[in-house]
Amino acid sequence: xxxxxxxxxxxxxxxxxxxxxxxxxxxxxxxxxxxxxxxxxxxxxxxxxxxxxxxxxxxxxxxxxxxxxxxxxxxxxxxxxxxxxxxxxxxxxxxxxxxxxxxxxxxxxxxxxxxxxxxxxxxxxxxxxxxx
Ligand SMILES: [Zn+2]
Numbered sequence: 001x002x003x004x005x006x007x008x009x010x011x012x013x014x015x016x017x018x019x020x021x022x023x024x025x026x027x028x029x030x031x032x033x034x035x036x037x038x039x040x041x042x043x044x045x046x047x048x049x050x051x052x053x054x055x056x057x058x059x060x061x062x063x064x065x066x067x068x069x070x071x072x073x074x075x076x077x078x079x080x081x082x083x084x085x086x087x088x089x090x091x092x093x094x095x096x097x098x099x100x101x102x103x104x105x106x107x108x109x110x111x112x113x114x115x116x117x118x119x120x121x122x123x124x125x126x127x128x129x130x131x132x
Contacts, residue, residue, distance in 0.1 A: 004123075007116045014112060017119035019046035024115070030108035037108040039115075046124055050115060059117075063110035071099055071106070 002009045004020040016022040022045030027035040039057075042049050051057075075095045079086065086094070 005121050010116055011109065011112050016043040016045060016048065017116045018043060018048040018122060019124045020121060021045045021124055024050065024112050025108065030104040037104065037111055039111065048119065052118060057111055057114060060110040060114035063113045064106055067106045067110055068099060
């Protein structure tokens, strides 16, 4: 289902949005606090610049916001659909706890999603010399 060429492939596998082969992050583990979702300046495989301009990844905040809202709405829907009875304060603590635990993952996902908005897939054979 997720083949090279789809943006979801790049996002799920943390691969370069341009060639879908090179690594996007210096560490594939979003919970590696030493690197904390640091991405390469250029793709290690196709040499495509991954920082299009200074402050490029500030825009990932919009994606992060959307992910957080989705997270909260999912918890609220699950609470009502499953009919879970819980104090409001406890529910907020539960949702916030999971949100805090998942923040490194959401950070990584929002950063690579943002990159995928602007970088488009081209198979490696065509973009060997790709330089923006
Ligand atoms: Zn690449």
